[in-house]
Amino acid sequence: MTRFFVEPEQMRPEFLVLTGENAQHAKVLRLKQGEQVLVCDGQGRECLCTVSDLSPGQVSLVVNSRQDSQAEAAVPVSVYMAYAKGDKLEHVIQKATELGAYEIAAFPSARCVSRPDEKSLKKKLERWQKIAASAAQQSGRGRIPQVIALGSYREALHRAAQADLAILFYENERSATLRMALEAGEYRSVSLLTGPEGGLEEQEVEQAVEAGMRVCTLGKRILRCETAPLCALSAVMYHTGEF
Amino acid sequence: MTRFFVEPEQMRPEFLVLTGENAQHAKVLRLKQGEQVLVCDGQGRECLCTVSDLSPGQVSLVVNSRQDSQAEAAVPVSVYMAYAKGDKLEHVIQKATELGAYEIAAFPSARCVSRPDEKSLKKKLERWQKIAASAAQQSGRGRIPQVIALGSYREALHRAAQADLAILFYENERSATLRMALEAGEYRSVSLLTGPEGGLEEQEVEQAVEAGMRVCTLGKRILRCETAPLCALSAVMYHTGEF
Numbered sequence: 332m333t334r335f336f337v338e339p340e341q342m343r344p345e346f347l348v349l350t351g352e353n354a355q356h357a358k359v360l361r362l363k364q365g366e367q368v369l370v371c372d373g374q375g376r377e378c379l380c381t382v383s384d385l386s387p388g389q390v391s392l393v394v395n396s397r398q399d400s401q402a403e404a405a406v407p408v409s410v411y412m413a414y415a416k417g418d419k420l421e422h423v424i425q426k427a428t429e430l431g432a433y434e435i436a437a438f439p440s441a442r443c444v445s446r447p448d449e450k451s452l453k454k455k456l457e458r459w460q461k462i463a464a465s466a467a468q469q470s471g472r473g474r475i476p477q478v479i480a481l482g483s484y485r486e487a488l489h490r491a492a493q494a495d496l497a498i499l500f501y502e503n504e505r506s507a508t509l510r511m512a513l514e515a516g517e518y519r520s521v522s523l524l525t526g527p528e529g530g531l532e533e534q535e536v537e538q539a540v541e542a543g544m545r546v547c548t549l550g551k552r553i554l555r556c557e558t559a560p561l562c563a564l565s566a567v568m569y570h571t572g573e574f
Numbered sequence: 575m576t577r578f579f580v581e582p583e584q585m586r587p588e589f590l591v592l593t594g595e596n597a598q599h600a601k602v603l604r605l606k607q608g609e610q611v612l613v614c615d616g617q618g619r620e621c622l623c624t625v626s627d628l629s630p631g632q633v634s635l636v637v638n639s640r641q642d643s644q645a646e647a648a649v650p651v652s653v654y655m656a657y658a659k660g661d662k663l664e665h666v667i668q669k670a671t672e673l674g675a676y677e678i679a680a681f682p683s684a685r686c687v688s689r690p691d692e693k694s695l696k697k698k699l700e701r702w703q704k705i706a707a708s709a710a711q712q713s714g715r716g717r718i719p720q721v722i723a724l725g726s727y728r729e730a731l732h733r734a735a736q737a738d739l740a741i742l743f744y745e746n747e748r749s750a751t752l753r754m755a756l757e758a759g760e761y762r763s764v765s766l767l768t769g770p771e772g773g774l775e776e777q778e779v780e781q782a783v784e785a786g787m788r789v790c791t792l793g794k795r796i797l798r799c800e801t802a803p804l805c806a807l808s809a810v811m812y813h814t815g816e817f
Contacts, residue, residue: 401794402794402795426798426801429795429796429797429798429801430795430797430801430805431793469796469798470796470797470798471794471795471796472795508815508817509812509817510812510817547817548817550674550811550816551644551816552645552672552714552715553672553712553713554672554713555669558669558673561804561805561808562673562804562808562811563808565804565805565808565809566808566809566812566817568805568809569753569808569809569812569813570812572753573793573794574751574752574753574792
């Protein structure tokens with residue numbers, strides 16, 4: 332079924348109207364009167380609706396029923412990724428959204444060679460959020476993960492450490508596995524933090540431990556900075572019973 | 575430690591010589607006499623060596639010790655991916671190699687819109703194998719996964735089904751999870767098969783079941799054709815104790 336995202340304040344109990352890009356998209360899809368569609372508020376709530384009227388630039392819908400989205404992960408997992416070269420962050424935003432991430436936060440660290448300046452950041456954030464919205468729509472999610480740009484490594488640690496289970500992946504960690512962390516206790520939220528191309532500095536890993544994060548390995552093979560977060564996210568989703 | 579791949583027949587018990595691209599690479603890295611390097615045969619065997627002499631286009635090494643590679647997965651996992659548009663197969667070859675795939679096989683299926691013709695296939699296979707070699711080197715593997723191009727869907731099923739545990743992922747499967755398959759018994763080899771952009775046809779899924787494959791879901795979110803194999807591979811590596 333076709334899925335549209337609207338702003339939460341546009342959700343109404345009985346009737347809904349699609350405008351702008353949504354109306355354009357409806358036209359491209361050749362939606363017809365009487366067809367059923369899903370309208371999501373991007374925060375996990377959705378309405379099953381029937382198309383009642385189509386006019387240029389506007390699609391009117393009757394709300395049939397409302398429900399919590401069925402496609403959200405049982406445990407919210409936040410992905411913290413250091414700024415990386417090229418389109419790697421965009422790649423991770425798209426894939427992490429498909430894989431069910433709750434939110435995606437980008438942050439600078441000592442060995443980051445690429446980092447958006449303040450001037451371009453606003454535009455980039457808009458672009459990143461659009462990538463997340465599009466991936467959420469394609470994968471059938473009811474929630475669009477928020478993409479967050481953090482100003483410092485310290486801020487990233489502080490925020491990531493607030494999850495019940497906060498894990499940093501470090502290639503020099505040999506013994507502590509992700510499985511040990513996931514089996515160590517109960518948690519209702521998870522955060523996963525990974526470094527840039529050159530890895531995190533030892534001192535940064537120590538800071539994370541001080542902030543309350545666990546340090547884990549992702550195995551004997553060195554993963555690229557865009558592979559590590561998606562590998563870890565896939566494993567956490569598997570462990571928490573998503574598939 | 576720097577890692578070089580040589581052909582298996584170039585492996586010698588006491589002395590080794592690096593030539594061609596390896597010698598060039600050694601020059602770029604400014605290797606010096608007395609330095610230690612790892613030389614791998616790309617099939618999981620490696621030698622710890624010391625540089626004894628450097629001349630233009632040739633690096634002479636003394637073999638100190640030989641061992642099985644420490645970075646190979648305990649359970650060999652083969653990735654079967656339907657031909658996809660653009661550079662998606664290349665992307666999966668690179669990432670699946672990092673994640674520890676034993677081999678990567680590409681095959682056509684009914685809804686594949688892109689498929690290399692026989693003329694271009696030889697060149698493409700060379701290119702794909704280079705991508706695997708480069709990813710194996712970067713991730714510190716001792717084995718270069720073989721990239722295989724299969725001529726038909728039937729051939730892919732026949733080959734994939736030979737693994738102890740052979741799984742096809744289908745977005746219309748609702749109840750059978752990957753976990754159920756992985757916990758169902760003992761296995762010494764796994765194969766994971768995923769479809770193209772438009773998915774596999776129902777009839778193709780039935781054929782796979784007849785061939786002896788299990789059909790599983792990867793969860794409630796629809797994954798892109800390049801995300802599904804990497805998500806599944808990450809989960810299998812996690813399940814089999816890699817991290």
